[in-house]
Amino acid sequence: MDGSFIEWSIQSIRPDQWRPRGVQYRLAWVQKKVCRVLFDNHHGKTNHKHIDGVEHPYTYISTAQLRQNFKNEIRKLGGPV
Numbered sequence: 001m002d003g004s005f006i007e008w009s010i011q012s013i014r015p016d017q018w019r020p021r022g023v024q025y026r027l028a029w030v031q032k033k034v035c036r037v038l039f040d041n042h043h044g045k046t047n048h049k050h051i052d053g054v055e056h057p058y059t060y061i062s063t064a065q066l067r068q069n070f071k072n073e074i075r076k077l078g079g080p081v
Helices: 063-076
Strands: 006-010 023-031 034-040 048-051 056-058
Touching: 006 063, 023 063, 034 063, 048 063
Parallel strands: none
Antiparallel strands: 006 023, 023 034, 034 048, 048 056
């Protein structure tokens, strides 16, 4: 086993300027101690994703779409989902 894992947290919050829909999330796929895919919208920053360390804009539509987009990015990189 190489220590790879998938971690995700999706929670309802009070809407704010960074998360106007009231959803805070962090979905990560870590492979061999390197974060390969990360979708998040932390305090101070709006929706975005990181693919192999490169940040890209991300348009949040729904939680279901977020989960699917996350899985699709992992698949593109040969991941386990």
